[in-house]
Amino acid sequence: MAGEFVTGPGLIQFRDLVLGPDPLRWRGLEGWQELPSSDDASAPRSGQHGTLPGPLLAQARTVTLDVLMRVAGDPGAVVDRIERATALVDDETPLVVWLDSRGPRMVFGRVVRCRIPVDRAYRIGTVVGIPIQWSCSDPRRYGLAEQSAVTGLPQAEGGLTFPLTFPLDWGTPAVSGTLTAVNSGYAPTSPIVEFVGPVDTPAMVRLSDGTRLEYDLVLGAGETLTVDTRSQSVRLAGADRLYTATSRSVPEEWFRLEPGATDLAFRAAPGSTDPAASMTVRWRSAYW
Structure with a gap:
């Protein structure tokens, strides 16, 4: 679990390396509490002063930690x-930092530099x-807790069964097919x-x-289509299914959850109403 050893302010964890207590303390952290660099797509106005504001797209975040090592004897x-x-690897790994009362946050990164000075004190x-x-590569900082919500396809309420029997049986409760x-x-x-099926479209x-x-x-029934909007992947049993996106579907990277509450609905082709079908949404709260 990411950050399992980060139990209080002042601690930093990357893989199984914990920084904060002896023998590894840290003295400075750069690139963490600052906006990442951004690409500005603004364009000059024609015949007027200024520009037409365009989107700001954040670039990769670079984080640098200054570490102090103190060991009694051979280091x-x-x-x-x-x-x-800090060995060079291709995959990104969570870097978890807990600075203050807001709790721990993390980024996904890989080490690109580590230098251990060797002098007389070594x-x-x-x-x-x-x-x-x-x-x-993703400049956003995230909360550690992954949140999730699940819903089924819309289902009408069953209603009363006639002739009436007591106590009254109101049937199956309605399902809205929505989540927040x-x-x-x-x-x-x-x-x-x-x-998760059975479901059509x-x-x-x-x-x-x-x-x-x-x-x-x-x-x-039981088949799972997984859509990762960050990596723009759509997979079914490990196989790519990105090409199945319909003409009404936006590019996966465009579908984001803005700050605050977002109401989402699970929908399917007409006639696809099996109550065993489900949609699960997983996300982490994000910070610049």
Whole structure:
């Protein structure tokens, strides 16, 4: 679990490396509490002063940590821990930082720089100024807790059965087929959606404006279609199904949960009403 050893303010964890208590303390953190660089798509006005405001698209976030190592005696074992945790890998890993009363937040990054100075103090276990630097392709910081909500397809209420018997049986309760996702942060976040069959042409619709993700396929009972809007992937049993997006579906990367509450609906082709079908939405609150 990401951040399992981050139990209070002042602690930082990357993989199994925990920074804060001895023997590894940190002295400075750059690139964490600042806006990432951005690309400005504004265009000059024709015949007027100024520009036409365009979207601001955040670039990758770079985080740099300044570490101090203090070991009583030979530093080899501690240095080995640092080198193992900062080895070059292609995949991004959670970097969890807890600074203050707001609790821990994390980014997904990979180490691109680590330098352990070797001088006369190294042999006695004191090393000052160990820079560790991460490159984070997604510049947003996230809450640790992944939230989720689930709903089935819309179902009408069963109603009373005649002739009446007592006590009254009102039948199966109605299902609206909607859910609410709350992003408690102040940056848009990219959800993961799981459609579970049996369902024909599963779709997720944002009720505020009708924006949808919709796929032209039939899911059998228990089959799961997973849509990751961050990585723009659509997979069924590990196979790519991105090509099944309908003409009414927006590109996956465009479907984001803005700060606050977003009402979403699970919809399908007419006649597809099996109560066993479901839609699960998973997300983390996001912060710049």
